Each structure stands twice: as C-alpha cells, then as structure tokens.
Amino acid sequence: MTAIVPRAPEPQLPALAETMLPALAALTTALGIPRTVLASDEEIQYAWRDLPRELREIPPALRDQLIARMCVAVSTGLFDGAMNYIWNAAILQLRTKVRNFGLPIVAQILQADFEEKHLVELQDSRLLELCLKLNLVNEDGHFFLDQCRDVRNNFSAAHPTLGTVNDREFTTFLNRCVRYALGNASSPKGVEISAFISAIKGLRFTANQGGIWVQRLSETHDSQRQMLIGMVHGIYCDPNASEPSRLNGLDICNALKGSFTAALRYDLVNKHSDYAAKGDEPRHSASLQFFEKLGLLTLLNESEQHAVFHRAIERLWNAHNGMNNFYNEPAFAERLLELSRQGAVPETVQEQFVQVVVCCNVGNGYGVSWAAATSYEQIIRSFSPREIATMIRLAATAETTLGRRCASLPSCRERFKQTLALIDPASVPSGVKAQYDHFLK
Template sequence: MTDVNLPAIIKNTLPVLDDLTAALGIPRSILASDEEIGSAWSSLPSVLNKIPAELRTEQLAKMCIAVASGLFDSALNYVWNCSIVELREKVKRFGLNVVSQITGKPSFDEQVLIDLKDADLLNLCLKLNLITEDGFYFLDQCRDIRNNFSAAHPGVGNIDNHEFIAFTNRCAKYALNNEYNPVGVDLAGFLIAIKAGKFTPEQTNQWVLRIAKTHEAQQGLIFGTMHGIYCDPASHEEARVNALAITSEFAKGFSPKAKSDFINRHHDYIAKGDEKRHKASQQFFEKLQILDLLDAHEVHSLISNAAKKLMAVHQSYDNFYNEPPFAERLRTLSEQGATPDTVKQELVETIVTCAVGNQYGVSHLATPHYRKLIRGFSPAEVEIMLSLPSEKNILARRMKFSSPCNERYKEFVNLIDPSTVPSKVASAYAEYLK
C-alpha cells in the first residue's frame, strides 16, 4: 500500500484564506486558525495511511481540500460519507439475500440498503458482525458529531483540529479498514443442498468453509437448524447425516449461545412430550460429544441403558463377536464428562464383568475398550471395582469357579494407577497385585 505524502501547500493556502475573507467582508475567525490547519494537515497522512489505497476516493480528496481551507465541518461530512459508502459495500459483500433471511425482511435489496438511516446501518453492521462492539460505539459517536457539527446540517458549534483528527481516525479504523469481512451463507440454498442427497466430502468441506467464514450469529442459526433437521422424524436419513457431518466440524468451538440454544430446544422436546425428537436429540448430543450439556438424570439414563444392552449381549449367544460395538458405545458415553454417581455402580460392574469374561474366554475386539475405560476410572469407580469380588454378583461367581477369570481380573487391577486407589480398598488392591 502506497503511503500518503501530502504536498506542502499550507504556506500558499493560508494567505489566500486571509484575502478571501477580507474580500467578502467576513471575519477570518469563521475558518479554522492557521495553527489548527497546519496541525491537522501534518497529522492527516498518518490517518490516511490506515485506509487501503482502493478506498481513498474523491471524497477523501475533497476532505483534504476542505482541511487545507480550514473547513473542518465540511471535511467531517466528506469522511463520514466515505465511511457510510464502505459500510454499505460491506453489507453487499456479505450478501443482500442473506441479510434478508437474517432480518426477516422479504425484499432487502440495494435500494433498501441505500435508504437505511445511518443509525440503522450501524446497527445492521453490528448484527452482521461487520463491525465490532467497540467500532459500533465509536462510529455511533461519530454519527452524532457529524449530525451536530458538520456542514450537513446547521451546526451547534465548531470543532478544532484535534477533534477532527480523532473523528477521522475512528472512521479510518472502524469503517475504512482492511479487517476481515465475513460472507453470509445463503440459508435457503444451503437447506436445499442438505436435503438433496448425501454430501460428498468435497461438498461437506465447501459448506464447512462457508459457514466458518460467516459471523457467529448466523452460525448459531445454522447449528440450530441442523439440530432440528436431525431430530425431525420426517427428515430423510441422508439429510440427517449431512446435518450431523456439518455440525460436528464445529462442535469443539460452539459458542455459549449456541450451546444454550441446543439445550433449550432439547428441553422443549421433553416439555412437549415429543419422545421421537427427544431421543434423536440425545443421539445428536452423543454424536457431537456434548453430553455434558445434558442434565445428570439424562446422562444417567443413557449410560444405564447402554450398560444394560452391553450386559445383555455379553450374556447372549455369540457374545464374543457381538460385544465390540456395544462396548465402544459405552466407552464413548462415559468419556463425555463426569459419570453421575447414581450410575457408577452399574457402569463399573458391567465393564469389569464383561472385561473379565467367562470360563470360555473374552471378546478380544472389545477388550481395548474395556482397558481404556478401566484406566480412566475415578477413585470412586476404583473403589467399586475392588469391592466387586466380595459382593454377590456375576463377576464374583465367575472368579470363584474360574481361575482364568480370576487371573484376568488381576490383570485389569494392574491397569489402575496407584494414586487413584482410595485407602478404604488399598489392602485389596495390594493383595491383587501380588
């Protein structure tokens, strides 16, 4: 970007101002003083250098001429108009059709944009994340100054060189800048694509890139829509898969508002007794690994049901081949936050019983899941595990009558970190390590 170096014209300009005001018979004091003009002129280049070359339009050239003439009120108007034009361009680059979807206005076209009052334009830019909250605050002050102290309206007073430079600097920093301009996602087109058929990896990547480039408010709207599509019993499976694939790319960075919206919609399903959507919503949370957002009693229910299904498969015919997916699901569930105390007994007993197996052996493909689960046991869960052999349960009976089961139990005890063993079961732990 080429730096701005203003010509040294002040020495030639100032005498002309004296002659001009004298010829008209008006006091020289109606214009800025020589000192103020000189100070503003010397400060202008550093401010103008903040503005990209492509935005240094004729309005800014007129602003400079006005400054050289001591007309700070006119100069204010020129730089403000330049700022308003660029803010409109930012909205256009974002996408007028997308703005229409977000604002709910059926026909938000270029003429509607032009007709917006400056205050409404600033509010729209803030909503679209085209300016920051700081930018909105300072530009709104500039709007007020322009309305009361510029040549656009009868002024209520005059501004000096410092106030003018501060005004121009704010416009340059918050309106006339090279900051990243997010581009909105055409929601109507996006939803058509979601429902048209299963995305290819290239399609998924393309939509993820577009969503990543839009602002947080629209992202939240999109995530909520994806949740709704996934939970809708009328949605085709391909649409549900697409919705999950897109949303999962952003799961680790959900904003607090997005999380709140998920929870509110989930609770609405419960309140309305919509069991199908409620179950689908639970699955959505599970797939995105955000179960920690759900209430403890819901997490309890999910883990308990998964444990029951695993135990049922474990005790059924051909269990060694059927266990792995059930073991994996239980592991996935238990890794998504702290396990509620109310379900720890059932969880630990199921994991350890299935891990130890029976007199015929174990499910080798499920064993890695069991090992990982046991390594991650909390002190409370370790205490439950070390207490199981002395209680009345399937594990205790197997260990009593099968030495291979007994040996496998000892192997799993060796996976426990000594630092997690409560003193209450320390002696049992030491005994099994012998």
C-alpha cells in the first residue's frame, strides 16, 4: 500500500480588503490619475486568493526576499513587477542546480571551459538549454520556462512592455516558474567522467568502492547515467580491456539494471547492433556476453538469442559426451539454467534445448552427473507446455538420442519416468497425454 504524503499547509496571507485596496484608491486620487491605470480590485483579489496555493509548492528554504517582493507586488496589482521577481528567483535556483551538479563536470560534458563566471554570464535562454542538456529540467519544463522567458522579456517590469497581463496570466506564469524551477529543491549531482572511467579501468573494485560509484550514478540524472553506462558497455566490449575493468563494469550495471530507462536499453541495443553491422566480431561477441551476464537477452532479437542459447546448449552437450563429463557438466548446466531464467527459449532452438537437457538428466549407460542434476531439474520444472510436448515426443521417437536411450537403457528409462514426475500433470498437452501415461506405467 502506497503511503500518502500530506501536503504542506498553505501560507496564511493577510486580507487586502481593509488595507491595501483602499490605499491604492487613495493613492491614485492623490496623484490625480484614474484608478484604472493599476489592476482592478477584482484582479488583485483573485491573484491574491490563488497565491497561497502556489507558495505552498515552494520549499520554505527558497522563500526568500524575492518571493516576499513578489507578494508585495501582487498585493498592489503590479503583476509586471511580480513576474520579474519570480522569474529572477527561478533563474537563481536553476543556477544553483547547475552548481550542485558540478561545474567541472559540466565542463567535461560541454567539452569547454565552464566556471562560475561562465554560469553567471549565461543568458537565460542558454541557461535553460544547459538545464535541459543536464536533465535538470525535462522537455516540458524547458518548453514552458522558455515561454515564461519570452513573456517576462516583453510584459514584465524588466523592460519596456508591449502590454499588460491580468491576474490569470500572472498566475499561469507563477505556476510554471514554481512547477519547473522552484518546486523541487533537490539537485542531482553529476559524476566526474574522467574519475569514473579511471576507476572502472583500475584495479578490481573493493565492496566499498563499488558501492560509492553505484550511489553516485544513482544520484545523477538519467541522461548522464545513460552516457556512463554506454561507456561501460564500450569498455566491456573492447578487446584490449583488462578483465578487472570488465568485472567492475558488470558490478555497476548489475546494481543499476533495475533502474535502466527505456532510452538506456535502446541505446545499448543500438551499440550492440552497430558492432554487428560493422562486422566487428570480437566486440559483437563481447556485447552478447554483456547482455547475457546482465540477464538482458530478451532485449535482443530472436536470432541473437538463438546464437547465445545454441552455443550454451552445444557446450553442455560436448561436456556431457566428453571425458570426465560427470565433473565437467555442472558449470555448463548452471549457465544454461541462468539463460533459461532470462525469458522464453527461442523456438528455433527449443527442440535442441529440450533434448540436451533431458538427455543429460536421464544420463547415459554409465550414470548421471549428480552435481548438475539440480540445474537440470530446475530447468525441467519450468518447461512450457510446448517444451513438455517436445520432451515426450522425443522420448517416444526411436530415431532421437533421447528415444534410443529410453528404449535401450533401463536406467535411462527409469530416470525419464522420474523426470516426468517433475512436471505438473495439468501442464501436459492433450496431444501427448496418451504417451505421457504410457511412460508413467
């Protein structure tokens, strides 16, 4: 059950009816100008009524003198001045977010000098572009804040205005500044790229060292995390990379794979496909292994998955038929079990998969690799109805390896009967039910 986070209370602002509004009328009368040169009492009251709702979304730490001045400006109907104050507050907060991200890291990303003076001198439009690039604002935020920038330049007290804004236009302006710049006081911290890559390529991570880098990547924004994971994938696929660097990269990716965005997954698959398109077999093979180790094989197309499963099945079969098979099978059986847990076995390799697993489980004339039996049993318990039907059909066909073993070797026939006991009878397809019953007799 999701916990409900209580809303912060709205600030209680004083009423204007008996204070400010009569003072405005007296002021315009004393100056001999019409009351209509300022916002009407109704507009001021509506803007003042809506103000607490927006102020509530601004963290208390950010309710500074600019917010106070904005409130005073609203109370007197000076919406053009109020817009300027809230815009300046938004810009200052965006600059703070960039600082918190890390100016040296921004310089690395931009591949140009970027110090405090560059940040302060940055035009508002360029600051918004930078915040979008750093993912400090999303695309919606950039769009609406850029509109606010245009409104501020043409309708606020910052410059000679093209016209005036009413209470509803001001409230919309305020809402966008709060929602996309001021409402969230948290600031992601950037990861220093050169230090991260040096650490990955260095000695094998200690538990503490790996945990620190995982935390740093967790705290940065999605787009930088995507870039850094892409670099890790590139290092893993580099034929000249050391084994510790590959293992360091896997540690990071395994810890973060649950938070991989759709864009990050798409980027990894694209890089993998590029290796295949360029005919770079060493990197393509390493990339296949990368996806396999992370349990992300389902992201690849069926032909890629077929290649991985076929190779694993073939290696298990060779071990089963080779010297010292009882001692060599377990490692290959465990690997195939791990692969099968990543998703459905491709149809193109399904029959080979079933035959090899069940043959290894029933053993040969000399016995069974008991150390591998647990892996085989786990795989068989997870067989789909189609795989169950394939297993029974193969055992009933004299021309198959499984069929020959069951027909000619009593120990294998008994082991196959025990194998069928691993299957829930309700999962047995009706097309092979008669053969299933025959084997169990």
